[in-house]
Amino acid sequence: LGDKLFDSQVNVWADPWDKDVPVSPWDEESLLARERTQLIKDGRIASLDYSRYWAQKMGKRATAGHGNMIMEGGTKSLEELIAGTKKGIVVTRTWYIRMVDPQSLLLTGLTRDGTFYVENGKIKYPLKNFRFNESPVTILNNIDELGKPQIIGGDEVPFQMVLPPMKVRDFNFTSLSDAV
Secondary structure, eight states, X not given: OOOBOSOTTOOEEEOTTOSSSOOOSBOTTTOOBOOOEEEEETTEEXXXXXXXXXXXXXXXXXXXXXXXXXXXXXXXXXHXXXXXXXXXXXXXXXXXXXXXXXXXXXXXXXXXXXXEEEETTEEEEEOOOEEEEEOHHHHTTSEEEEBOOEEEOOTTSSSEEEEOOEEESSOOEEEEOSOO
């Protein structure tokens, strides 16, 4: 709690009453009331979750599962972020994400349906999909710029998110994927 784990631009919270991604006011699993909770503030861990068991053991208050996640962003559109990029890759969608190492939160996954090469602020051509191995901790430490947040998810995801497009450096693509 209070440790700086991410870039100072990172601010994340959960809010069951958010107008864009409202959720049930209680956690169906724990039957605890949800409330607005600051999770990360200026790159620092602002709060921790406690199950009933762990809260009792640690002398803390039990917390409900959040149900949504909202990340603050900037004001630029994705197109404006691309326009300011000398050389890079735009990834518009990922899938088949799996945990590789829970200690470092290393994930593996694939790009899907929209991966493009960018040069001098312009999309030049589509790319074959990539496999990646990356930790969200690393990604959230390598932010150059954040765009305007947008709703991510829908009926197919367990909870809704509001996330900004992110211009990040040093993303770890490991191989090409045979996926089209």
